[in-house]
Amino acid sequence: MSTQEPPQYVWVVHPLFDSPKKSVFLVSFLIFLLVGIQFLFGSLGITLLSIVFLFGSLRQYFLPFRYEVYNNQITVSSFLSKQDRAWNEFRSYYVDQHGILLSPFPKPSRLENFRGIYVRFGLDRSMVLDLIQSKIEMDD
Numbered sequence: 001m002s003t004q005e006p007p008q009y010v011w012v013v014h015p016l017f018d019s020p021k022k023s024v025f026l027v028s029f030l031i032f033l034l035v036g037i038q039f040l041f042g043s044l045g046i047t048l049l050s051i052v053f054l055f056g057s058l059r060q061y062f063l064p065f066r067y068e069v070y071n072n073q074i075t076v077s078s079f080l081s082k083q084d085r086a087w088n089e090f091r092s093y094y095v096d097q098h099g100i101l102l103s104p105f106p107k108p109s110r111l112e113n114f115r116g117i118y119v120r121f122g123l124d125r126s127m128v129l130d131l132i133q134s135k136i137e138m139d140d
Contacts, residue, residue: 007068007075009131013122014064026061030054067119069131074102076117085117087135100132 016023033054038047055062059079068075076083091106099120103112121128 005070007070009069009127010067011122011124011128012064012066013120015061015120018123026058065120067122067128069135074117074119074132074135076119083117090116090136093132093136095129100129102132102136 034047034050037050038044041047063079066075066077068077072088073084073086076085085102089104090102092103092108094101094103094108099118101112101116101118103109103116105112105115119128119132
């Protein structure tokens, strides 16, 4: 899906910089963990492999996500990935502390974490929440 119109709203979420206290604790813990792995195994290869796995599993925290809301779709972009989804693909949504899970299923399903999109609020929770709720028509 390609749109020629300008987006209605654009925001970038980067948890690493949005919550500095949590980030300092996390990075300190990861450094401590990697030093422990290096000390325990004494192998630079295992330590480098650990860095790859840790960064891969925490990439959503370390890398920024850009959200663009259009009249007919939402675009989520990050490092090496871009996903465009039409609003009419979503049948329900679930709000939590950090964002909204947009689900293609009308009722809760175990597959929605894999087929849906998780949209983080960032620093403007109320604006993002109102905007997304206005785009998704839920069947009661």
